[in-house]
Amino acid sequence: MKNLSRLMFAMLLVLGYSNANAQDKNNPWQITIGANAVDFYPTGEDGQGTIFDEYFNVSDHWNILPSLSTISVSKYLGDGFSFGAAGSLNKIENWGDTTVDDLSYYGIDGTIKYSLGELIGCETFEPYLGVGGGYTWVDEIGAGTLNGTLGFNLWFNDNIGLTFQSAYKHAFEDYLATHFQHTVGLSIKFGGADTDGDGIYDKDDACPDVAGLEAFNGCPDTDGDGIEDSKDSCPNEAGLAELNGCPDTDGDGIADKDDNCPTVAGLKALSGCPDADGDGITDADDKCPNTAGPAANKGCPWPDTDGDGVLDKDDKCPDVKGTVANNGCPEVTAEVQKTLNEYAKTILFDTGKSTIKAQSAEVLKDIVSILKEYPTAKFTVEGHTDSTGSDATNQKLSDARANAVKEYLVENGIDEFRLSALGYGESKPIDTNKTRAGRANNRRVEINLAK
Template identity: 60%
Template sequence: MKHLSRFLLASLAILSFSSIQAQDENNPWAIGVGTNVVDFYPTGEDAPAGGWFDQYFNGDHWNVIPAVSRLSVGRYIGEGFVFEAAGSINQLDKFGDESLDKLSYYAVDGSVNYSLRALLNDGWFDPQLGVGGGYTWVDSEGFGTLNGTAGFNIWFTDNIALNVQSTYKHAFQDENNPHFQHAAGIKFVFGGKDTDGDGVYDKNDECPETPGLVEFNGCPDTDGDGIEDRKDACPEVAGLAEFDGCPDTDGDGIADPQDECPNEAGTAEMNGCPDADGDGVKDSADDCPNEAGPAANNGCPYQDKDGDGVLDKDDQCPEVAGTAANNGCPEPTAEAISELNEYSKTVLFDLNKATIRPESAEALKAVSDIMNEYPATVFHIEGHTDSQGSDKYNLNLSKERAASVKEFLTANGVPANRLTSEGYGESRPIATNKTAKGRQDNRRVEISLDKDKEMKDKE
């Protein structure tokens, strides 16, 4: 036993440096080395002893030699099953309580073992059950056996385990005695596939064909910045995690790929470029980088005579303060819009026609005069009807009447691009359609500001 102890300690010291995992499809091969014990005692009333498992752990009945006496080779076959072939030698000097002249013992066995390790969350304790058969020789007499095995592995490292097992061997010939063969030894596994040779087996390698690092499950980090290439927006250049692996050379908080001035600190508003005068024009495009000015004038100051915030070059009314929304011109007041609509209410049309009656010309001339006071304003002409007649008829009539008013105003000096028209039929009444007075009020033309058209003109 002294030699066996030395052997086991030496094997443990050498193999504990390996990083191979427990036996599975990732490391399909296993080699075991150890010793074995043969015991005829606890195998039934016909044996040289008592009943089944009687004094099962009593070493006084064991046949054992103080040396390595068992070798095994195992191959993982899937779903927790392992096929194992083993060869063992021993020397028999005890047959139950009886003493024997020393007899040689040789056995070759094969079994299919099932691991229960997965049921225990793949921990260090790995119980197993197995069934198989073999052939045993006692001196020169040989006989076949049917074997049942129970045992366990205790994994010290990812690839090395202590194996302990007990096998009941039932002899096929009546004249041969059934017996137990216990075994203990060291088992280690190997043979995992590692296509890219990075030390991470293909089963666990998320990049099996590209050498990588263990900490990234086998995927590479080419620039060594601690961010694996798959998640690194700049895999060839070392960078920072906050920028998805890209660098920020000028330290302005903007990653180089998004920084239009990567070597000069700037601001996010300027896409990483500096704006020394803070006028919203980056220095490289600013003709006056140290003097604030509008972008429209390349960053240089520009005149605004009427002080309305609209540069003179863009101000359609540079001498009169207006609004930026109206291109520097004053916007019509509520009073002006009200006055326009007072005139528009007096516009009359021929019955069921879009023809403007002559007596309405004076009112529409007054409307055009007011509109021309606001040359940057777009006015919208709305046509409305009462509910008499079909919806379709009323809608068409309202469109035609609104268009007639637009044509009249265009002919009287209002630019066509400052007018829009639309008919709404009977959909927007301002009074009841149940009375003549209400219907008269609903037959009308209204004028409003067309903000949408103004915005499109500016674009």
């Protein structure tokens, strides 16, 4: 009983260590409670055959204590390795082929085990190998042992299973025979941490501090749209997977957060806003939302006020019907040109002067009216004389008369930039200067379209 007390004290120390030590992996602790069998034959010693002879001869060689006779505690260290300590007791009646009188058997052993479970890819069946040492007392005489272990765990769930183990214990003293010890027991794994209480151990929990779902490795899905918060661009609003978890109220394929018109289906190019007439301008900014028009005219088509086929934006005479060739302005025809010069030839001046006579006012008024009909056309007012007098005098007089007519036209509403004045003197006669009538024809003013 003295050694039994030692065994229980040692196991209490091991259990105390297991409860005091911090756990940071899934169920790092394992406790096994069960029964053991000790076999002192054969081990290959003292002429008792070779090792493993009659290994399964249970009835002749195994010493079995059917009650609770072994307890072990181990802790997972990482990378498949764990360290454990075990205590066992038994009653020896068979010493090889010899029957003995109920010798007591006590053992304390430490073992480093390596799990093969991950290598074979099976979570239920977990074989392992172990090596370690311990101290064994038989009939209160003790000796150290070097142990080799082979066993397997058969797990029913994450925490409970059965353990089957066979250990070869080589004794360092002659008075203790090398022997086998077989163990079977109920194993319980425990100690896994679940900080956020979501039922997923921290080791496997990608979000250990926030309660989440098993489907997302312990991470949350706040809005319940099937997309975990870390991958959800709108974690607090249920949305669509194709929009990274964001909602699309109007169903136009643009997430509400990026949609300038979230309640009305629209176009991606216009940030989710509609364009009914397809002119590239959102309906909200389009002054003519149902009629296509350019942005420069706020979405409305350009008008053609005068109906000449030239849009007002391009029409230099938007209120006067003209021709496309003349940018929407009316063109001066040969007929008009002829009429102008017929009027211009009737302008009268005081003899030898550039002063326009009063009776020419009516004809000048007609000329102004014609010029106003062609607001973009430019004209040259030309002055001509007969050959009477010197060339210099005639040149000077023709310049003065041309400018006099130009000034009159400007003063009566014709833009100055449209007119130029030029005197030709007697250089361009249209009739003979030998007769009075011919000279009268040569004294004239012409108004010609500038080329």
